[in-house]
Amino acid sequence: MRPARLPPGVNDTPDAADAYRTVAGPGRARFEVRGSEFIGHVRPARTVDEAEGFVEAVRAEHAVATHNVPAYRVRADPLRECASDDGEPTNSAGKPALNVLQQEETENVVAVVTRYYGGTNLGVGGLARAYSRAVKGAVDDAGVHSVERAGVCVSISPLRCRSFEQDKERFR
Template identity: 45%
Template sequence: MLFDDTYQTIAAPAEGLFRDRGSKFLGYAYPIRSEDEIKPLLAGLRTEHAKARHFCWALRLSPDRGIFRIQDDGEPSGTAGRPILNTLLSADVTNVFLVVVRYFGGTLLGVPGLINAYKTAAAEAIQAAGIITKTVNDVYELRFDYLLMNDVMKLVKEEKLNILSQNFDNSCIIQLEIRKSALNSVLGKIEKVEGIQVKYQFTA
């Protein structure tokens, strides 16, 4: 089987809403690339919803969908984080952070009620976000002398590579994404240009 170098994620941040017996469940879905991004997102939601009772969440990361975390934030174990994660699993999306903010309405919903509420708010947010397919890319840094600029740019254009950042000072540094399935052929071409230092950064 060929290595599948695509994965599904969400197109943009989005919100969903579910109400049950006075409780309000607000779902927030965010596309993310690393766990470092979740702290500021959570802090922002806690500020925005200062009166909310619970901030339950799940995340799924990496193109192979191998990394996940869940947080029940005071709700009975298994009634919040797990249903949110299950929603990510059933939508088959990764690189997504999904928070459900709960305003307590005074009536206890019971375990089945909570599971349904968190699952539904999460699903609404994903539906609103829209699902897109992305390719698995390795990010590389190229360092080279300014004189090689034309050769490098020609190659970038020919291979339709996406440049993430560039810094042209005395020596030039470019960070770019190479699609996993094209990696060997692209790296082969880069190595043919003398004087380029190639360094692997991470897989996105």
């Protein structure tokens, strides 16, 4: 049996855009700095809605926490990155959390760092180090792996197009 030929203009050679790094599953890290408790949470997220849903779930679980700082990187063509300081001083929490995800070269990943204030101010530098450490610890706990994107070439009759459009989301 001969392998099927690809239509003109379709390339079957994978390139760098066909693969990405992400966390292998959920991860968590917990530690204290001068009385404040930090809890880093990470998990894979394939869509912005999935990432924001995880952020809301962590906020609900830790509703009495002083801060729940989110950061995510989701390939939504183009890559969408988001981070928030959630009331911490500007660029002391969200940006350091996002920087870890960027340095790890991960995509389709969401992180939330929960902080329970312990009564001692840590300063911008201390906060940045703590938020970075929480995300790095959670990423290390989850593990990182490479994922290859796979393309599919489908030929269908015009009569089946509507059904195909309705069903294709199940296979994403």
